[in-house]
Amino acid sequence: MNLIKKRDKPFMTPVSAVADLSLAPDTLPQGILPMQRLAELVATGVVSSDTPFDDDQIQPASIDLRLGARAWRVRASYLPRGRTVTERLPDVVMHEMDLSKGAVFESGCVYIAELQERLDLPRGVTARANPKSSTGRVDVFVRLLSDRGALFDDVVEGYSGPIYVEIAPQTFSVLARTGTRLNQLRLKRGHSPKLYTFDCGVDLTGELVGFRARRHAGIIDLDHIEGHDPRKYWEPLYQNAGQLLLDPGEFYILASKGNVEIPVLEAAEMLPIDPSVGEFRVHYAGFFDPGFGTKEADALGSKGVLEVRCHETPFLLEDGQTVARLVYEPLTERPIKLYGETGSTYQRQGLKLSKHFKPW
Incomplete structure (x- = not known):
């Protein structure tokens, strides 16, 4: 439309x-x-x-x-x-x-x-x-x-x-x-109040638990969808007793432990830094639109993908540990289209790299 x-x-x-x-x-x-x-x-x-x-x-x-x-x-x-x-x-x-x-x-x-x-x-x-x-x-x-x-x-x-x-x-x-x-x-x-927050834990139980960016990889064309071989840019990370050691300065793609759902009359933003959950930055991209992960959009089971960068000291993550918080706010009214209804790369997602890469 x-x-x-x-x-x-x-x-x-x-x-x-x-x-x-x-x-x-x-x-x-x-x-x-x-x-x-x-x-x-x-x-x-x-x-x-x-x-x-x-x-x-x-x-x-x-x-x-x-x-x-x-x-x-x-x-x-x-x-x-x-x-x-x-x-x-x-x-x-x-x-x-x-x-x-x-x-x-x-x-x-x-x-x-x-x-x-x-x-x-x-x-x-x-x-x-x-x-x-x-x-x-x-x-x-x-x-x-x-x-x-x-x-x-x-x-x-x-x-x-x-x-x-x-x-x-x-x-x-x-x-x-x-x-x-x-x-x-x-x-x-106006100045509507925040509605509530949702603690987002990390999932380290699957066979493949995340990806670590490779240093000195090639250029990524930001308008070339599925145009890059992910193995040239990412190192896969496999399950290790529900733990993952984050190295300082390295960049990781991980997935949330639970599903994320954004009701149709709300929108959410993931806090980019929260020192109380660890010495790392989580989620550069913070907006979640109404309908993400909802039954109304036929998307129950959508995970939140976490972009994680460790700070000065190594940090040991454990399965289920809170790594970020979503803050929910109201919409003035229901949108005429929900997230993913007209097509989206990330609706119903699990652990997923960006749309620039071919499927792993």
């Missing part, structure tokens, strides 16, 4: 045109906006682009963001903090990159890239970004930047301007181009 009405002109309608949507009043339901409301915001210019939106760009509770034409290799990550993103660039820029024909983002380096989308948020609506699942599973760390912003990934109400993405491949060098989707955006009305 195409939710976005096509236009002959770019999607640049001013924010005043959304007054009839009545997004801001406190009397309206508060929470994360579902896909039909996101489509309205795209059609009226709250989320706009100089190029037409793709038909599949709007997900049940998020919008995929696309790389623009330019990126810059920078010496260091930064926050604009009262200045625009490009005003800060001269302090750290090394060289500019043309993404129109594709460019390699090298592991261990930091980049800033333009996004095709821009925001014109009305009063009462904020935005938050996270990496897409496929981005996190190849160990590419991405964060959203907005002009004058003091935080990564969060965009304040009333913000009007361009948005950018910081890209920092950790293990693999990757090939990306204009239009590649690395992160996604949620829009939220």
Whole structure:
């Protein structure tokens, strides 16, 4: 279903045109906006682009963001903090990159890239970004930047301007181009409270319990689906008495002990760092959309895939140990499509690498 009405002109309608949507009043339901409301915001210019939106760009509770034409290799990550993103660039820029024909983002380096989308948020609506699942599973760390912003990934109400993405491949060098989707955006009305949390344990009981990334592997083309031999990039990890020793600096793909379910009127985010569960980072890609793992979407039994990087000291994981926490939030209403209903790589998943790799 195409939710976005096509236009002959770019999607640049001013924010005043959304007054009839009545997004801001406190009397309206508060929470994360579902896909039909996101489509309205795209059609009226709250989320706009100089190029037409793709038909599949709007997900049940998020919008995929696309790389623009330019990126810059920078010496260091930064926050604009009262200045625009490009005003800060001269302090750290090394060289500019043309993404129109594709460019390699090298592991261990930091980049800033333009996004095709821009925001014109009305009063009462904020935005938050996270990496897409496929981005996190190849160990590419991405964060959203907005002009004058003091935080990564969060965009304040009333913000009007361009948005950018910081890209920092950790293990693999990757090939990306204009239009590649690395992160996604949620829009939220009001300040709805968190509903509850879910402790996520790790499953170390199967014959194959995970994968460890190989150092010095080849480049991954982020737009080439099932185009890479997983054995050239990953080392399989097999069951060892329900334990796994994490080595500092290494990157692992593991699976949750239990199934993960996101009710149709809720969305969830996996906390990226929680020092109380161990000295490692879990899950670069934190958004779970409504319908993931649910009976309504014919997906009971879906696991959560865990992207794990150990910090300075080795850490011994045991089967069932809590490694992450999901935080659930309400939607303002049920989305007209649930996660996976129009096709998804990760619905009904078990232990699974990113969509860039052929089946193991």
